Amino acid sequence: MIEKNYSTDSQPGSSGEELPAEQRLRAQSQDYRFTIDSEEVKAGIAAAEQKPETTFAGLPDQSENGEFGIIGQPRALRALRMALEIRNKGYNVIVTGPSGVGKRTAVERVLAEFSGDTSGLRDIAYVHNFSCPYEPRVLYFEPGTAREFRAGLGDCVAQIRRSIELLTEDQKFISERDALLQSVQTREAQTIAEFEDRIGREGFRVVASPGETAKAELVPLLEGEPASFAELEREVSSGKRDRAGLEEIRAQYYAYLEEMHRIMLRLRLDRENIESQLAELRRKAIEPELRAATAQLRERFSAPAVKTYLDAFTKDILENLQLFMVEGETVGAEAAGGTEASEQLQRYGVNIVVDHTDSRSAPIVFESNPDYQTMFGSIEPMHGGDESAVPGYRSLRVGAVAKASGGFLVLRAEDLFTQEEVWQACKRVLQDGITEIRTVPGPQAQAGFLRPEPIEVRFKLIVTAAEHVYDALYYGDDDFGKLFKVTAEFDSVMPRNADTTARYIAFVRMIAAQESLLEPEPSGIAAILEQAVRLGEFRNLYSTRFSRIADVLRESDYCARRSKDSSISRESVEAAVSERAYLSNLPQEKIDEQILSGELLVAVSGMAVGRINGLAILDRGYYAFARPMLITARTAPGSEGIVNIERESGLSGEIHDKGVYILEGYLRSKYAQDFPLSVRGSICFEQSYIEVDGDSASSSEVYVLLSSIAELPLRQDIAVTGSVNQMGQIQAVGGINEKIEGFYEVCCKLGLSGSQGVVIPRGNLANLMPSRALQAALDEGMFHVWSVATVDEAMEILTGLEAGGRTLKGGYRGGSVNALVERRLREMAQQMKSFGAL
Secondary structure, X not given: OOOOOOOOOOOEOOOOOXXXXXXXXXXOHHHHOOOOOHHHHHHHHHHXXXXXXXXXXXXXXXXXXXXXXXXXXXXXXXXXXXXXHOOOOOEOEEEEOOOOOOHHHHHHHHHHHHOOOOOOOOEEEEEOOOOOOOOOEEEEEOOOOHHHHHHHHHHHHHHHHHHHHHHHHOHHHHHHHHHHHHHHHHHHHHHHHHHHHHHHHOOEEEXXXXXXXXXXXXXXXXXXXXXXXXXXXXXXXXOOOOHHHHHHHHHHHHHHHHHHHHHHHHHHHHHHHHHHHHHHHHHHHHHHHHHHHHHHHHHHXXXXXXXXHHHHHHHHHHHOHHHHHOOOOOOOOOHHHOOOOOOHHHHHOEEEEEOOXXXXXXXXXXXXXXXXXXXXXXXXXXXXXXXXXXXXXXHEEOOHHHHOOOOEEEEEHHHHOOOHHHHHHHHHHHHHOEEOOOOOOOOOOOOOOOOOOOEEOOOEEEEEEOOOHHHHHHHHOOOHHHHEOEEEEOOOEEEOOHHHHHHHHHHHHHHHHHOOOOOEOHHHHHHHHHHHHHHHOOOOEEEOOHHHHHHHHHHHHHHHHHOOOOOEOHHHHHHHHHHHHHHHOHHHHHHHHHHHHOOOOOOOOOEEEOEEEEEEEEEOOOOEEEEEEEEEEEEEEOOOEEEEHHHHOOOEOHHHHHHHHHHHHHHHHHOOOXXXXXXXXXXXXXXXXXXXXXXXXXXXHHHHHXXXXXXXXXXXXXXXXXXXXXXXXXXXXXXXXXHHHHHHHHHHHHOOOOOOEEEEEHXXXXXOOOOHHHHHHHHOOOOEEEEEOEHHHHHHHHHOOOOOOEOOOOOEOOOOHHHHHHHHHHHHHHHHHHHHHO
């Protein structure tokens, strides 16, 4: 763009006279014309072919050598790399930026650079806690070795089972065992025989009770045969036996019965003692083999926690050898898995919750649903059998935090920070370096009896978020700044130069090749680049929202194929843009219908006092358009100042309120220097029923307010936009192309006269990229764009009068806009003074 020197001073025309403001401030073709020609594209294609490694955020890496480059985001990439290279605590990173700039893909590419460091990887496993079953213990292993440990324990269990089976063939063990059993059996037989002989002489006998379970019973004898006390009672009743004799038998019976119970108890204790001796005999036989088997594991796994577990493992087996003696059990190397072992033997298994056997790089975990269970793990119920008999360690499952240990965990802010309990738990993990598996908190949570040992974790947390989220979280959470010391901010634009043009062209061609689209011609690529610039809103910038540009390319391919073209040309791209606009502009059409029918009061010709065409943007996110809106002002003497009707009705945003307050400051500084500002003015956006916000209409409000004060008619064939400050300078605003095109389209529908146009801030000249139809109208003089730097310049265009500067006497030149405004304000002050005197 050619720089021009704009000034409100006299600029002589060809006749030596000053040109009118309408001509002097009109934008020239170099101000509004913007195209990218095919020659620039061809040069970019040649340069792009020298950059095969280029990758754009949001797209797969197509390079063969594994290299990649993400353009347009140097600040964000440096922030990411710094956070990942600093190993200290708290250097987690939040990645912010608008949607569509490829934050996630850029994070993937950068993390791939650092994922080669596997020094932080560890296998993690839970095992039974023999001293406290409800508190499973956690063990750590070198990557891929947890399986070896589990297999080694299974071999130990299998070996113990085989050793116990082989004891039945060990002659020394058999002789010692039989000697113990023979001794107890001999004592039992002798004791029982002596007791039975003695009570037999006294008329009693020990018999086995009938039934499935035999039980020894003491019974009296009647004529040498066992009898019941009922039969003895009948003997007494018949006179065959006296009552005293029966009572003597009964007393003797109870005495022998008590003695028999004492004998049975003594025999049972004797057997238990023998069982203890047999168990000790087995332990002595098994212990050397068990310690030899575990010695190999101790040598292979030297971590103190593992050795401590093996000590407890050995002790528990020696104390519970009876578990290995269940008939019909098959216990092999898979005992740890529990598929063939009894439930009791599953206590000797290993639950590997993080396995890095196949890992060749640090884990990069993208968790899209970070609820409590997926983040921190869960305790799953055990089904089948007696749950109390199943070791609790087998029910433990870890979450994304443990899986990411030694690597990186990537979350989205909207998923993480909307769940308060997850965020609070995540903060504890980052602060303490441990994660605990607990029952999910909440009103419906079941009381958990397991308290697994916490897992030590160390990872980098990367959170992707929308713009400005970091600041909100930093000031809203005292801990946030300590945990996220780095923010990687993705920009929505990047400089437009030869290098970025070449990379953009590489991107377009890569998408076309990757998705089997029609080949884009240079003219088609030029049109797509123009869309990238327009989306960036500055002529010297490209948008970094590559996903949007990729959509334009795909839709251009659709339009080209529908027209049976063999390639994507400029016409294909423009057809795709038009098609997208048509699909999204239903609200725009409805507004136009209201304008054409007169339902919305919009005039594009004539002059009127206290009314002007402002330009309002309606942004639907994926589509934005502008339409004129009538802004009016009415003034009278008073002391209330400027009244914002939108604010009074609750339809004004804070920024718009600020703009209205600025108007009053401008009036005071510009005119009311030696007299009080005594005006009551009301400003209104007519036929507006939604909230109005932003300050891009503040210049429009100034113009219409000055028109009402001085009763100066304003041109209705001109729409205006721009922000104003208290010094009367016009400031740049956003959406300038949509605003100009919006008024142009309305003028075309109502009748293009050749005098219509838009007044814009001069600072927006660098943003001008009108459509080809509008450029043609500007070239032909059927539509106009004026750029202004001050309120005075705009008022000259809108009124046709000179704005007027102050003379040496301090007043404004007679007949000028400023003179008329100041005179009327003085009159209002006098009227207020007179009224007050009454």
